[in-house]
Amino acid sequence: MSIEQFKYSSIPAEAEKLRVEVRAFLQQELAEFPNIKRADSWIGFDAQFSRKLGQRGWVGMALPKQYGGSDASAFERYVVMEELLAAGAPVSAHWFSDRQSGPQILKFGTEKQKNFHLPAICRGEQYFCIGMSEPNSGSDLASIKSRAVLQGDKLIVNGQKVWTTNAHLAHYMIALVRTSEGEKRQQGLSQIIIDLSLPGITVRPIKDLVGGAHFNEVFLDNVELDADAIIGTEGEGWSQVTAELAMERSGPERFLSSMALLNSLIGIIGTKPDALQAKEIGRLTAKLITLRNMSLSVTQQLSEGKSPVWAASCVKAFGATFEQEIPELAQALCDISPTSLGGSEHAQVLAYLMQMAPSFSLRGGTREILRGIIARGLGEN
């Protein structure tokens, strides 16, 4: 267990072939895309761009062909993902359905759910958001209060979700709600698919400290769903969510969020760095290489059907530290003040990512929660 989960895995040559094609596509599509936009990384939303990727077969590509996917390997998908992220492409629209909603529906969904959702996901047309946190249930996820009750052939949902990225733009939410009571709090939870266009749903964007509105409050007031809106087994939501977290926490987006700034910083430093700049850029490069190898190792495990929750937590915790170091170092290494109006593009990219950085160790599980998981995992040797 734990450390031994990490085996070195490199990208197979077959998957590596895809890289040239993805790069050429991005070079063309994003030719005029400014660095400040690229700094949005995977929270940049552009439905048209997602549909273009869908046409190429690069959304939901690891899903089976019968559901609109490409039967691509986990590593082929990895190559596409990391190229999109490295270029700062606006991938947010389809990111969550590609990363977790699609695979979750494939794994636990009914045939009807698969046929309905997966092809549209793969076309880059149907977007999901993830309804986990609630006002009084952040890190303590098992304490959620939102509830779905069966009434006749309908499931009636009441409650509230918060920090739901893209709820204002997505078509569906996969929500974790309570459907029954068990001995333990983790029992009696279920995952349900909610059509966000239904009556009784109010989505209210929450402005973040930078001024953007990516996440939302979602109010669920007597929302009426068909009884078959549950994914997987009633009451098994906790273990399903836990398995999903391995997908959510191990990908390259967990260490590439500050790439636009790292690129910009290398450009600003120029070809003749001083000793301190050279040292720190070298150190960041070594970290990036290693994080990528850690993430690839988890990808290998996921592709073998394992659920490497412990290893994924390591990638995310170590990755967030790296992403947060970049704005810190950008300020320490160059005398360029971050600016919100005027200033160079570098100053603006720095300003943006410096302000976004605190969220990197909050979203998708806080550093503290991850470290708890990592420490407990050491005991399971």
Place this chain on the structure above:
Amino acid sequence: MRDIFDSTIERFFLDMVSTEQVLHAEKEGWHEELWGSLDELGFTLAMAPESAGGAGANWTDLCGVARLTGSYSLPLPLLEAIFSNWLLSLCGLDPLTGALTFAAKSDLKLIEEKLTGVLQDVPWGRYAGHILAIVPEAEQNHLVVFTSEQIESVEQVNNVAGEARDTLVLAQVKPAFSTVLPAQFPANILQLGGAMIRSAQIAGALHKAMNISHEYAAERVQFGRPIGSFQAIQHQLAQMAEHVTASVISAEAAFSGSPDALDPLAVCAAKICTSEAAGVGASIAHAVHGAIGFTHEHPLHLLSRRLWSWRSEFGSETYWAKQLGEAVCKHGYQDFWPAVTAGHFDTFQKEIRE
């Protein structure tokens, strides 16, 4: 092959390399009996070709062995010898038995076919029967081998783990063997090899330090419960685990190059990540162990003294990071990501060569 190597060497270490044996070696400087057994088992020939009596292994096969020498604090230059024999074989020379090591830092000058200069930081230099060194020259580099009898004088230097890291002086010596270093090897191949070896040893030592820290935290009771149940301790152990995984993966990547060359970028990344991890990890292991871990009686110091030593050997994280950073900046940001995914920065590879 790797599984067989790992299990054989671990059984051997379990039997032969106890805390007492390591301390004994630290005191005496050299454990001849232990070296004799390793030599006899043929481990120093692991990478020599089968035609020369070796096992024909590659570096991937040996990463586990290297990690184990770190976790058991093996007080001998086993990996240095394996590396030396690998290089000798690829230079067309026969592998050597007996205590064998290499000098990554030297200023040898060739005058009338004789070499004069100083070899520094030579692992177990004063005990070695044969010592490899590189003589860089404008056209081509030479690999030379000296015997212990050819050493003019020795300045004994030990690292804080009691491991000999000697300065050897040579005066007008005709090397026992000399050959042209094949073009696939840069002039700093010995330093690169040493950095690769130490990165895996650090990963092994850190992994062990983490395991014993975790065990200690589960047993030690304060305020009526094991200290490992306190979040403050858990988070320190978790932070250490993040660094251990980074160390293990980066070392494995460094060892996964081709059978007849090293991967400079992977080795450099590994030495940077493991050296930093050595500092963080040793500090956390001591914090978790409290006062008992600071005593000579407790074996934690076998690991921490090695971690503190190895992080600087064959280049500290700053040494490697500066070189890498300079190459990255020289390429410019447009090349940055493509080079990361290709695992290759041209200028870094080139400068390593020069």
